[in-house]
Amino acid sequence: MKKILTLLVSVLCTISVFGQSRMDYSPVNTVTQVGDTLVVKYQYFIGDKNEARLYQFDIQHNNKLLDVISNDWQTTSTSAQKAVNTWNGYKFTIDGTKDQTDFDGQYLSWLAGNASYGANADWSVQRVTYQDVTSLSDGDEIMKVSYKIKDKSNTNYTDYTNLINVNWANYQEVDGTQIDVTGQSNLGLTGIQGGDAGNVSISVSSNVITNNIGDGSDFSYTIYNKGENTNPITSGNFDAAGDATIQGLENDVEYDLYVSIDNSKTYLDNAVTVSDLALVFAEAIGAGDGPNGISTTFDYYIQSILANVVGTSIPNGGDVNFQDSYEILAYLQGVTTGNTPFISKTGEVYNVSGIKSTFGDEVNGIATVSATFKPTDNDKSFQFAHAIAGDVNFSHGFEPTSTNASIPNAAQSATTARSMMARGEKFQPETANIDLVSEIVDGNVIFSINSDIAEMVGSQFNIEYDRTRLVLDNVIFDTGNTMTNFSNHIENEGKVRIGSFDQNFEATVKTGTPYKLIFIPTVQLNNTAGLITFKVKEGVKADGTQINFIMN
């Protein structure tokens, strides 16, 4: 019995609803983007009521989200009188004792003062009046209104779900009898894309920042439309923490962002060292075809890009071979070759950057970086990573964190210690004590590097000296008979790069005092405090493990 009653109530309600005249409004086109034109038709349905002669209704629209372009009458009668009045800055407050969709009831309440218009800068009201000696037919469109969809950024609205309301409707028969009118309460849209993205946050990660070699302000960004690299949309610098806020981008649009490091920074001369050289030599010896081939000694796919300093241009990468390793050795020795290698140093940097979470991810055996990002309503923060060519051990770059960036154990060369490690396991630097000290001996300034470290197949020391007071007279090597020693003296900058490397990974640097620099003072000196400083001091073992020197 209860079910039957419920059914009857439902049927009666349905009959009641379908019995009234209607004021329908609905879009006639599909819109998806900010800036699109939304066309809404306002339509008359007679229901079971008598014909009307007066059709009057108030529409309100959110003027922060919509801008009226045109009001277009759809009727053809030449005898009709038509008017559209507009008031900006008002919003209708309904009579709460009646349904919002009781349009004729809300009209009567408005007349009686039980519903009203209050000031509201976000809304505009249009009153449409159509009157004729003949009735409209059922389903006739009275008017189409075209609206431009506005950007919701810088408004208090987070979506487009409430754009247009019909406040009331005043349909009257030829004798003035009020006609019952109903309709929908609201017209809104979902899935609108585009528009000013507002503040978009970006950040850059690099060991330059993490290890306080420099700071985030050493980095800059340039943004292009996706796929372009000639006409930047915008550019700027990161702050000291490596963060930046960008404005002027649009939601749901893809952009490419490239990070660069200030190539005037002198610490870039310390980026490519004997540790990188050892990694590249090991790869050339042990891997053969490189990470995209049979096997590799690298930990990450992207190292094949950073190590490929000769040949295919960055960032395409390619096979790492002896030409790359000898080019780095030549660079450390200060020897100029006929090549133009991709070795980053002060004044000349080859940047590699991309989205941090996928930085160096492998696709078809090749490392990839993605410059592309897309601001949306729900995602306005993007993290990027940066590395530089030649810096294979990431001393001045970002070491990938993505699982897909690591080379699996199965791809490791069987000829190296690396093959004994599990996937994801990396070479861990070791530490060892060393003594670097200057003193005056027989009127000369002697800088000695004293080491008790065995098993070092390579070492490097970047020394800077006060060239206003000292002249480098000699570099004395006592590293062993089979080591390849290098000494690169950049006299006009007061810099000396010295070191040794055994490219067969067999001979080791002799302990004792393997390196000694002799300087002649050009002024009277009683002591040497501050005259000689050391920037890079590192060694490498035969298995590729980096040795970080520590000093008391």
Added chain:
Amino acid sequence: MKKLLVLLSLIFVVGCQPDEILSPIDLNQTEVPNSLQIDAISGLKLESNIVSDEVRMNVKLPYSGTYRIKIRDISKELISQEKITANEGDNLLKVYVSSLAKDGYTIELTNDIHEVLGLTTLIVN
């Protein structure tokens, strides 16, 4: 008599051996100015802690011997180190900063087994 002769011979031999002579630092100014006076038995003091080229430094040592002067960066990493052999008491030396980046440093005096005897800050500008 024989014992006496041996003893005399020993005295002669020892007497003929050179004294242990430390290489004295040739100071242009032997008197330590008030600005560089150190009350403690040992320590290190700069004439100015803000330096652009060089600055005078008093290194006061508890004993004659070999000591080290170390310069460390903001993370306390050693970036420069010299070894001196000097006499007990005040020793007027210099710190040269032309090859140092404009930054803040600490400067340390240690003995040869790296025990710190004095410490101060150094600003290069």
